[in-house]
Amino acid sequence: MSGPLEQGGQVPEDENTPRIPAPRAAGDDLTAGERDGGGPFVPAPREAGGAGPPAPARPGVPAPEPDAGPPSTPEPEPPSAAEPEVPVPEPVPQESAPLAGPPSHTVLKSLLGAWALAACSTEETDAVEAHLTECAPCADEALRLRDAVGLLQAERSLDLDPMLRARVLENCLGRRPARIPVPSWASPYDAEAARLDALLNDFGDAEWHAPVRLKWFEGERPTGRRTTVAGVIGHLMAVDALVATALGLDEPVPLDPEDAAGGPTARTEALWRAGQFPLTRSVREPWREQSHTLIRTVSFAGRGVAELAVEYGEFTLAMQDAMLDRAFECWIHAGDIAEAVDYPYAPPSGAHLHDMIDLAARSLPATLADRRRAGLASPPRGLVTAGSPGRSLRLEIEGVGGGDWLIALDSPAAVASPEHEVAHVALDGVEFCRLAAGHIPPQEAAVGQLGDREAISDVLFAAASLSRL
Incomplete structure (x- = not known):
């Protein structure tokens, strides 16, 4: 079957079919582009009010600048009857699309730090808090993060606790x-x-x-x-x-x-x-x-x-x-x-304080004997031989590190016996140590006393005499 071109006919024009120029007959004038070896010249569409397209440039020669004419505003073409004007709708502001579903566990877990810092949006906060009621591991992690934030944002004095060093x-x-x-x-x-x-x-x-x-x-x-x-x-x-x-x-x-x-x-x-x-x-x-x-x-x-x-x-x-x-x-x-230097200082631990008190209590009989030889204490009551029981005083130390000690009164070699107890003294542990260090006089020591007043005075003065430079 032969087409229209083979039969020498013309193709019917259609608005969607590009126009193809017909071949030139012999003797027709050639355009400058054709004389220079170019293809057939296809004129460009003329702009409204323009002077025509500029001449094509030769190879290696710059194209001439177009003459600057007065600016012209193209008039809109009226709509054809075949194509009715369609109104363009005004743009509508887009709203954020709602979540397709609740966030995943991984997403919510990644928001725990921001939630602890109160940096989440309202929607994120609601989602995280709803998740915390269902997920125990995330709830534990959220509590730890909140506690950490509380430490970072604690409202307290910048001065360190004076007892911090001692406690550490x-x-x-x-x-x-x-x-x-x-x-x-x-x-x-x-x-x-x-x-x-x-x-x-x-x-x-x-x-x-x-x-x-x-x-x-x-x-x-x-x-x-x-x-x-x-x-x-x-x-x-x-x-x-x-x-x-x-x-x-x-x-x-x-x-x-x-x-x-x-x-x-x-x-x-x-x-x-x-x-x-x-x-x-x-x-x-x-x-x-x-x-x-x-x-x-x-x-x-x-x-x-x-x-x-x-x-x-x-x-x-x-x-x-x-x-x-x-x-x-x-x-x-x-x-x-x-x-x-006006700085607080705590006493030793209970076990160590007890050992120090024990050393002082064990030293009292010998110190009392030295004071007796110097005429600073009352004489012994009766003849006491080594290893025999003699008068004794019960020293009760209260508080941390405390305990009970029996103090031989008549001789360091005598055996302190509960059956021969003639006096009872009660002191706080730190108070007794301050007395033994010579920091408070015996008359001012806060003690509970019961029994032989003379024996009590001798022991308190002997405790103060344990001190030295």
Whole structure:
């Protein structure tokens, strides 16, 4: 079948059929584009009011700039009758499409942090809270996050709790196991030295030179000595050296043989006079190193070291009692320092306080005998031989670290017996320790008394006489 073009006919015009120009006859003029080797020239549609299309540019020659004519606004063509005008609807503001369904568990779990910070939208908050009533793991996680946010946004003073350091240190000492087991009788000194060192940690130069009054009891009256915070640490270091020399360790400060053979007072005076450790903050490091060395040495030494004798000049203590004595003095003087700088300081733990009270109670019969020989206590009642029962006083210590002790009144060699109890005294544990440290006079001690008044007075004065510089 032949088409219209093969038969020489014309294709009927249609508005959708592109117009194809007919071929030129021979002799027709060629356009510039055809003379240059281009294809047939197809004229571009003329714009309304325009001067016609620009001439095509030759290869390698820039096209001429069109003449800038006056701007013209094309008039809209009227709609044809065949194509009626269709009104265009105005745009309608789109609203957010509602959720197709509830968010998944993963999405809601990822919103828990924002929910805890109150950063979710209303819809998200409702969805999260509805999910928390159904999902226990997410509910637990939400509570933890809310607690964490509460810690971050707590409305409280920026000043730290003054007891925070003491509580943290006590908790660490109670929970942290030591690499080297410390003997139980050395643990009080280890703890009290660590607490004192923590108190000194943030001291500036002004605090190290703060005045401190050391107090003790002599004879029938209290006495004291003024020094500084640095002087107190020097005193502790000088007396600790008595334990160090008993263990074969070197003294931190070389002393004259006469001073070295003296008791705590002579050694303290010698160290205060020495120029090697001036009474400044520089004394802290050697004191701390010495206390650590003492703990390490007794921890490695084994069981036999507990009975090793420590010479205090006028008396002798076994090593385990000497370490308790050092713990007691460390606590008492730490309280003196804290009072000087207006800082709270808590007493030792109950177990350590009990051990310190026990040492003081066991020392009372010998101290009472010394006072009797000096004419400062009433004479014994009757003849008491070694190992025989004699008069006794019941010392009841109340509160943390308390207990009951029977004190032999007539002789240290006598046996305190409940059947021969003539008096009963009751004191608070910390109050008794302050009495034994010479910080309160016997007449002012808050005690409950029952029985022989003279025996009670002798014991209270003997307790105060346990104190020394």
